[in-house]
Amino acid sequence: MNFKRGSRDEELEINFIPLIDVLLVIIIFLIVSATFSRTSELQINLPTADANAPQEKPLTITVEVDASGRCLVNGKEANGAVVSDLSAALIEAGKAGPADKEPTIIINADGKASHQSVVNIMEASRMANYTHITFATQVNSH
Incomplete structure (x- = not known):
């Protein structure tokens, strides 16, 4: 006689198939993300040159502005408040160099100079x- 109703003599088993499915998805995710992180880096080897640097220096026009808004173009006083006068002074200073090359304007503005004077x-x-x-700019020596 069997007094245990509904009871079977089956052993309990752990079902590994869902665990394997989850692990495979995690492994695929890790492989894909590792591939992207490796391709985001660039290995660059810059070329080298043995030739000397060109001796010709480009024409530079230095424009200095002090805290009060006074302008000097290559050491000569210019009216910085009127843009057309300042432009004429720049054109005059640019005539000193070759006509086929454009000069570089270097702005030396005081730290307390107005924003408008630099924009001018x-x-x-x-x-x-x-x-x-x-x-x-000036390098801090601190």
Whole structure:
């Protein structure tokens, strides 16, 4: 006689198939993400040259602006408040170099100079058709 109703003598088993499915998905995800991280880096070997640097220096026009807004173009006083006067001074300074090469405008602006005075220099450079503009900076020795 069997007094245990509904009870069977089957052993319990752990079903590994869902576990294997989850692990395969995780492995595929790791492989794909590892491939992307490796391709985002670029190995660049820059070329080297044994030739000397060209001796010809480009024409530069230095424009200095102090805290009060006074402008000097290559050491000569210019009216920085009027853009057309400043543009004429830049064109005059640009005549010192070769006609086929555009000069580089170097802006030396005081740290307390107004933003408008720097914008006036940039606008005057545009009016003179000078597109190469750079700003001079000073390295902190701290």
